[in-house]
Amino acid sequence: MTDKNHWQLLETEKYTCPTPAPVTWLQLLWRRWLQTLGVKQQHEFSAQDLQDITEIPDVSSLAAQSAFASYLAKQEQVHSEVHFLVDPPFSGTAAMARSWAWQQGRVLLSPPTADQITQCAVDTWWQQQAYQGTAWLIDDLARYFLRTPQGLAFIRVWRARVLAGEFGAGLVVCDSWAFAFLRRDWPLTMPSSHCLAPTSTSLLQQVGITGSHRQLAHLSGEARGNLGVAWALWRCKYLQQQTVPSLPVAANDTTAFILYTLLLHRGLSGAELQAVLSNVSGTELKMQLLRLVELGIIIYESEHWRVTAIAYGVVREFLAGRDYLLDDF
Structure with a gap:
């Protein structure tokens, strides 16, 4: 553990995803041979390394909330209206935002119903909110659209109006995959978007995952800097010695x-x-x-x-191989 707070946020365009070092086919064969012999590599964890961490990292902790509140306070001094917080799957960003909003007394807006989405009833949705002029929070923008012919009009109208300031000041938490999709669908630049910084070896240590710098760097790279995915890999792959799921050859x-x-x-x-x-x-x-x-x-x-969190990397790689629109995380 460490006394310094390593929770950080930054602007999305400044996010740099850590990745494991590239592996040649010869290195891959060598690793498989070592695994057959039961020899651990330097980036792998021993039983002694795996004793302490048993609970998912607490995004409502004082350290996490302090970093979150401090960063947003600075951003709101520059931009007073709507901010977007991009939330990669399993990162805990939305949960962190909800905890922060509760402490700030912000109104949590409820998502539109299925009928409101298909009927593009933005005014009806807004009239049902408990809005009293204070700043609000939307904790999951992915619930505001459905990728069908009738399911996208609502988010397009809502987005234009919220960016024009019609609904006042607020924080919008948007899943990173939804953000990539909506950004391509929107002709203008999405303003003021932020995210958690990629998980560092220091943050892994701060939340209780121990190991050498090489081991933790490999874990962070394997998880693409996503703390929730890193924790899932730690628990399932290393602590419980489970095999990471793989897609079948027949996947189509x-x-x-x-x-x-x-x-x-x-x-x-x-x-x-x-x-x-x-x-x-x-x-x-x-x-x-x-x-x-x-x-x-x-x-x-x-x-x-x-x-699932443990299969997220496998799924992302599978979709990348089929030229799907990926998130930036």
């Missing part, structure tokens, strides 16, 4: 459509997923979902299908 275009849609919307119900993937039969969709659950790629909880 439908598999890719499903996984991209789940990331774009940060999880969907079965009915919502079928609406977005209307060209996929119900039987095929159900079979694909059940197979992905069996492999540990996705999970079904709270009546929504979602990609």
